[in-house]
Amino acid sequence: MQKTYYKTASLIANSCKAIALLAGQTTEVAMLPYEYGKNLVWLAYQLIDDVLDFTGTSASLGKGSLSDIRHGIITAPILFAMEEFPQLHAVVDQGFDNPANVDLALEYLGKSRGIQRARELATKHANLAAAAIDSLPESDDEDLRRSRRALLDLTLMVITRTK
Secondary structure (H helix, E strand, O other), X not given: OHHHHHHHHHXXXXXXXXXXXXXXXXXXXXXXXXHHHHHHHHHHHHHHHHHHHHHOXXXXXXXXXXXXXXXXXXXXXXXXXXXXXXXHHHHHXXXXXXXXXXXXXXXXXXXXXXXXXXXXXXXXXXXXXXXXHXXXXXXXXXXXXXHHHHHHHHHHHHHHOOO
16 A cells, blocks of 8 residues: 555645645645545545456446456455454465456355455545545635535545446
8 A cells, every 4th residue: 555655646645635725724734635645546536446447347447347456455354354364365376367366255255254354444444534524624615615515525425436
């Protein structure tokens, strides 16, 4: 997850913060949009992306489903499954060049709560993003209120997306 933060999410989170600073907000207030960007883009979006890699279709994703695991990338659903089924560690350690290991990992994942826990964690971070927006100072400006509503709507879109 740290790699994802440095690769993409830090740009979004810091851009959100910069907009607030450029609008004349204090550093303390500017941290709220930063938290929004970090929680929504880095965590919630990435966690749902991880789930969709297992639950989506190639057509809906625009890439092959199971793309991450086939490339040896271990994502949140598998990590959560490993907590429930420690024997999955051995499969992961062997790698996924062998299709039988992919099948075995998917079998363990299917028996686990890995996908559900990843979705729950994504929802938690989407809620943190929404709380950051709700914590911004009040304003009577209708454009600002509409923008906040759009940001809150985006949190729901991220966790309910199917592609």
